[in-house]
Amino acid sequence: MNPGDLFADLPESLSEEAFEDLLRASGLRIERIVSQGHTSPEQGWYDQAENEWVLVLRGAGRLQFDDGEEVYLRPGQYLTIPAHRRHRVSWTSPDELTVWLAVFYP
Numbered sequence: 001m002n003p004g005d006l007f008a009d010l011p012e013s014l015s016e017e018a019f020e021d022l023l024r025a026s027g028l029r030i031e032r033i034v035s036q037g038h039t040s041p042e043q044g045w046y047d048q049a050e051n052e053w054v055l056v057l058r059g060a061g062r063l064q065f066d067d068g069e070e071v072y073l074r075p076g077q078y079l080t081i082p083a084h085r086r087h088r089v090s091w092t093s094p095d096e097l098t099v100w101l102a103v104f105y106p
Helices: none
Strands: 018-025 028-035 051-058 061-065 070-073 078-081 087-092 098-105
Touching (some): 070 078
Antiparallel strands (some): 028 098, 061 070, 061 087
């Protein structure tokens, strides 16, 4: 068995966010997201049917919720976003890669 590495094969430049499924199983998905100065589209909100647990591994990002709440996350910080809590990425560090680990579950 070969171990995986969350920091392997990081893009050197990004024209848009990079999403990679690391694991898919019944009712569970683990995804690596890599951003650099990216945000969600202005008119777009994520409204997911599943819960999301998100962790910033490197860099920094800010999540905005449709009720006006904003949460800033730096390395090591995580947040659970309940299903159907509308949110968007309002900022990610422009000077370095931001590496997120997202876990989606029922």
